[in-house]
Amino acid sequence: MAPSLKAAPTCAPADEKHDLRPVEGRAADEELALLTKAVGHPARVQILRLLVRRDSCICGDIVDELPLAQSTVSQHLKVLKEAGLIRGEIDGPRIGYCIEPRTLRRLKALVGGL
Amino acid sequence: MAPSLKAAPTCAPADEKHDLRPVEGRAADEELALLTKAVGHPARVQILRLLVRRDSCICGDIVDELPLAQSTVSQHLKVLKEAGLIRGEIDGPRIGYCIEPRTLRRLKALVGGL
């Protein structure tokens, strides 16, 4: 599942200047609130765990794992994607999702900074 | 859950059997979702930071620190209290709030387990 790719392989790295930002202050508060709000749903926690476990990417297998309709799962994926916690790469007819390790680290840093 | 506490000082300890629970599984997913949902608002992040900084307790000083009405702050405090992240002890005419260190540690453990 790696032949023709558009931008990058399924889980490509991106810009790095992301981890060394303050974990306090007004901006950090907003960021922490956005990230935790995105995580704040059981289905999204499950999705995150799925993507972390299979560190590689999956697609609509997520739908099979969750007791939710496909459209609902798609909505949750959108929330996680907009928060920057996951990323979706077009891989042929399907879409491979993967966690965004930097944002996850950032979340851990922000929570750890509490 | 907690019986009526009267004479306890502003930040009393409580039961300990709280930290060594699994950080994965269905129950952990629900717990993580509940906690992050409670944190998932800028005002509540600010409240948490206030209570962590002044490790001791404050009361309606929180209202002065936030650009929100007293009733709104009270609602946020209720959310945090119901999530177990803070605790409120009656201290004379006012109410002293303080963070619940165990729940905060639990949150960090759950996020760290992602």
Place this chain on the structure above:
DNA sequence: CCAGGTTATCGTAATAGGGCGATTATGGCA
């Protein structure tokens, strides 16, 4: 190009969340 499966989006309905003012307890103090 068309048929296949795969995912996103739309429309809708029910519920939850956020904010405020006003009101209601509650406890201390004169």
Place this chain on the structure above:
DNA sequence: TGCCATAATCGCCCTATTACGATAACCTGG
């Protein structure tokens, strides 16, 4: 006791979220 300050609750409005089915968009293989 009555009064004041503090905090919680209530009522209301508005927006956001969640969930689903249905539909549209998308790529690939034939």
